[in-house]
Amino acid sequence: MAIHEKHLIRPENLATHDNLVIDGVDVSGDWSTFIRTRAVSDYNEDLQVEIAALPGGEYIHRCWQCGSCTNACTVNELNPDFNPRYWIYLIRMGYESELLRDKDIIWQCVSCNKCTSACPRDVVPEGVMKATAHWLELKGHTATSPSTDFDEIFASQVFHKGKIEDGSILTGFMKRSGQPLIQDWLIEMIKGMLRDLPIRFLFNMGWATLFHPKTKNWGKARAAIEEYVAERDEAHRIALKLDKSVDLHGHHN
Amino acid sequence: MTNKNYETVAYYPGCALEGSGQPYNRSTKEVGKALGLKLEEVKNWNCCGAMEVKNIDPEIQTYLSSRVMSIAAHEMGHKAVMAPCNGCYHNLKKAEYDLSHKENSRAVTKRLSEKAGHQTYEAGQIETIHALDWIKDTIGEDGLKARVKNNLKGLKVANYYGCMYTRPRNIFPEKDQGPGSESTSNPHFMDDLLAASGADNVDFALKTACCGGAHTLSDSDTSTRLVSNILQAAEEAGAEVIATECPTCHSGLEMHQIRAEKKFGTKSNVKIVYFTQLIGLALGLSGRKVGIHENISNSTTLLRSKGFK
Numbered sequence: 001m002a003i004h005e006k007h008l009i010r011p012e013n014l015a016t017h018d019n020l021v022i023d024g025v026d027v028s029g030d031w032s033t034f035i036r037t038r039a040v041s042d043y044n045e046d047l048q049v050e051i052a053a054l055p056g057g058e059y060i061h062r063c064w065q066c067g068s069c070t071n072a073c074t075v076n077e078l079n080p081d082f083n084p085r086y087w088i089y090l091i092r093m094g095y096e097s098e099l100l101r102d103k104d105i106i107w108q109c110v111s112c113n114k115c116t117s118a119c120p121r122d123v124v125p126e127g128v129m130k131a132t133a134h135w136l137e138l139k140g141h142t143a144t145s146p147s148t149d150f151d152e153i154f155a156s157q158v159f160h161k162g163k164i165e166d167g168s169i170l171t172g173f174m175k176r177s178g179q180p181l182i183q184d185w186l187i188e189m190i191k192g193m194l195r196d197l198p199i200r201f202l203f204n205m206g207w208a209t210l211f212h213p214k215t216k217n218w219g220k221a222r223a224a225i226e227e228y229v230a231e232r233d234e235a236h237r238i239a240l241k242l243d244k245s246v247d248l249h250g251h252h253n
Numbered sequence: 254m255t256n257k258n259y260e261t262v263a264y265y266p267g268c269a270l271e272g273s274g275q276p277y278n279r280s281t282k283e284v285g286k287a288l289g290l291k292l293e294e295v296k297n298w299n300c301c302g303a304m305e306v307k308n309i310d311p312e313i314q315t316y317l318s319s320r321v322m323s324i325a326a327h328e329m330g331h332k333a334v335m336a337p338c339n340g341c342y343h344n345l346k347k348a349e350y351d352l353s354h355k356e357n358s359r360a361v362t363k364r365l366s367e368k369a370g371h372q373t374y375e376a377g378q379i380e381t382i383h384a385l386d387w388i389k390d391t392i393g394e395d396g397l398k399a400r401v402k403n404n405l406k407g408l409k410v411a412n413y414y415g416c417m418y419t420r421p422r423n424i425f426p427e428k429d430q431g432p433g434s435e436s437t438s439n440p441h442f443m444d445d446l447l448a449a450s451g452a453d454n455v456d457f458a459l460k461t462a463c464c465g466g467a468h469t470l471s472d473s474d475t476s477t478r479l480v481s482n483i484l485q486a487a488e489e490a491g492a493e494v495i496a497t498e499c500p501t502c503h504s505g506l507e508m509h510q511i512r513a514e515k516k517f518g519t520k521s522n523v524k525i526v527y528f529t530q531l532i533g534l535a536l537g538l539s540g541r542k543v544g545i546h547e548n549i550s551n552s553t554t555l556l557r558s559k560g561f562k
Contacts, residue, residue: 055310074463078478108472110479111304112463113420117437122423130308146471147308154305158317162299166272173470185512192511192549213271215299221320224368225313228361232310 009035043094051091053239054134055232056127063088069115069125075108082108084115084125087132099132100141107133107145138240138248149176152249159225162215257390259382263325263334264292267341267500268300274338274500276544280529281337281384283543287536288392288400295325295334301344304467311351312361318348319362322381323374337384337529339499343417343424345381350424352376383418384529385442385498386435394449402537404451408559410531411457411492411523412443413483415502419461443498443528450535455490459483466501469508477516480509484521493555496528503527507549524552534561 013036020032051057063085070076070085082105090099109129116126136142144152153172157164174181215221233248242248270278285292298321300306302314322345325334336342351358353376366373382390388397419437422428428435435442440461444454462483465476483506487495497503506525513519526548533543539562540546545553 055308055312074465074479075475078475108468108475110463110465110472110475111308111467112416114416114463116421117419124421126421127311147468150471151305151308154303155309158300158302158306163271164268164300164303166269170470177471185508185515188511188515189508189549192507192551213268216297218299221299221365221369224365225316227368228313228365229310 013038040095040097042097044096045094047094047096047099048092050240051128051131051135054131054138054236056124056129057131057135058127059121059123060088060091060128060131062121063092063123064121065089066120068118068120069123072114072118074110074112074114079105079108081105084109084129088123088125088128091128091132100136103136103142106136107142107147109133135240138236138242138246140246146177149173159222159229161212162218162221163213165213168212257386259290259333259335259387259391261291261293261331262382262387263329263331263379264294265298265301265321265325265334265336265341265345266294267298267336267338268303269338269340269500269504273504276547277337277500277503277527277529279547280527280533280543283538284388284529284533284536287533287538288388290387290391292335293329293331295321296328298324301336301341303340303344307344307347312358313365314344315348315351315358316362316365318344319352319366319374320369320371321345322348322379323366323372326374326379327372331379333380333382335382335384335387337498338501339383339415339417340501342381342383346424348374349376349381350426383498385418385446388446388532389442394445397446397449397532397535401450401535403535403561405447405531405535405559406451406453408452408531409455409491409493410447410452411455411487411490411495412447412460412528413457413487413495413497413502413506414440414443414460415466415497415499416461416463418498443496447496447528447531450532452496452531452535455487455492457487457490457492459486462486464502464505464509466499466505469501469505473509473512474516476505477509477512480506481513481517481519481521484510484513484523485519487523488521492523494524494526494531494552496526496531498528504549510550524555525550526552 015034015036016029017032018028020027048060052060065085067085070083073084075082081102087099106129111126113126116124119125133145137144137148150173154164154169266278282292299317301321302317307314322334325331336345352362363373419440422437425437428437448454463479464483465479469476503525510521530543530545540556
């Protein structure tokens with residue numbers, strides 16, 4: 001598996017002239033290639049500290065840039081621009097504007113933990129991906145990702161009832177992400193479920209809707225979790241210098 | 254060779270096994286019954302936190318998993334808790350690791366447990382095992398071989414383990430301990446058990462590849478591409494069925510097999526079956542008893558052609 005590295009010279013910074021003659025020598029095309037100077041002046045010196053303040057980002061400082069994470073990465077194989085090593089480098093250097101160029105794909109980490117298993121420095125790159133994706137959302141650089149939407153729906157059900165019911169997670173997510181429930185593959189799946197067991201299936205669906213599975217006497221655990229979440233939210237707000245108007249959960253509520 | 258005994262264990266099915274993973278729940282219980290192993294369901298259990306709560310805050314996930322272990326250890330007096338779901342198994346293991354290594358995890362778990370009004374779980378008070386360990390350690394390959402009534406001979410199986418059973422390796426200190434132990438890079442417990450049941454295991458390179466379960470709904474195209482790789486590799490290896498050990502992987506493979514055909518025109522015929530269903534069939538249980546008819550992937554015709562009812 002090759003490491004697909006980011007090329008440090010961007011195509012838009014390469015310049016050539018179609019017709020250029022210097023001192024009688026024709027240097028048209030590739031002969032006159034030069035690289036436009038690029039000066040980085042917008043360091044965010046707090047970037048690493050901010051990412052490290054969010055859950056999962058705690059160990060980013062341990063990275064020595066070996067590239068094992070990118071080499072092992074499931075998503076990198078599908079999209080060479082998905083490059084955890086490079087993002088960790090950018091965060092540690094404070095290259096915020098460079099990081100923002102990839103802001104729309106960072107949330108796509110599938111949490112397979114190949115990086116975390118391969119990392120010789122216990123950076124937990126999978127956690128860093130989650131922290132970075134949250135940082136982008138909290139700072140307003142991206143909208144809430146479908147992944148965070150899903151996490152929020154799921155977690156709120158767990159916090160409220162102690163358990164989840166997968167059917168209502170599915171419908172809840174489709175609703176929040178604005179997708180119609182009638183999708184050809186979903187219909188095909190339900191047909192598969194109905195194949196041999198229409199009665200049990202309908203019974204189960206009805207049962208789960210009427211009697212949502214829950215853990216008994218969950219009230220005190222719920223209150224303890226909610227109190228803890230509120231404390232953490234406040235800590236994140238301070239670490240990221242966010243004002244009170246930023247909704248830390250869901251953004252849709 | 255059996256080295257450990259899990260004849261009676263606390264059973265933690267988890268949320269998925271009460272929903273989409275129903276056939277896994279059914280077949281695990283039936284196999285336990287057929288093998289004379291006793292499962293005592295964890296009383297009034299809660300969600301382990303799954304990946305979703307971990308993404309919001311890993312310490313809450315650790316607390317949620319610790320509550321399950323606390324009930325199994327303190328209220329029920331068990332020495333081992335068995336979780337067939339890779340996600341639950343992984344999270345209990347992760348909580349165990351964090352509680353023995355991180356002061357902050359211990360502090361948060363203690364605080365939440367006290368406020369919730371139950372005994373705080375401390376590392377080392379119970380052992381978390383997977384359904385694979387449960388059968389492999391208590392019954393063993395020889396024991397299983399001796400109990401097989403309809404062996405799986407002629408059924409070509411790709412054993413699929415997924416991510417959460419082996420990664421990250423640091424939360425599974427008992428793995429990679431040399432001969433006899435499970436391997437995180439080339440797991441073989443399922444292969445061993447199915448081979449003992451007579452199945453023809455194929456050489457399957459993607460046994461720990463990721464099915465994209467985390468984004469099965471939130472980034473479906475990525476999941477479909479990852480699942481397609483797995484299905485295709487299994488077919489190329491000559492497999493007729495893929496044996497699974499995780500409800501998320503299982504429903505992910507089923508769902509994206511359909512989605513791959515509908516969205517990308519990639520058709521595959523390999524069937525998706527829980528490993529416990531296959532062991533159940535080998536032990537002489539009927540397809541209905543182990544919930545073959547409850548799978549979305551329809552393997553009835555294939556299994557009937559192999560002589561299973």
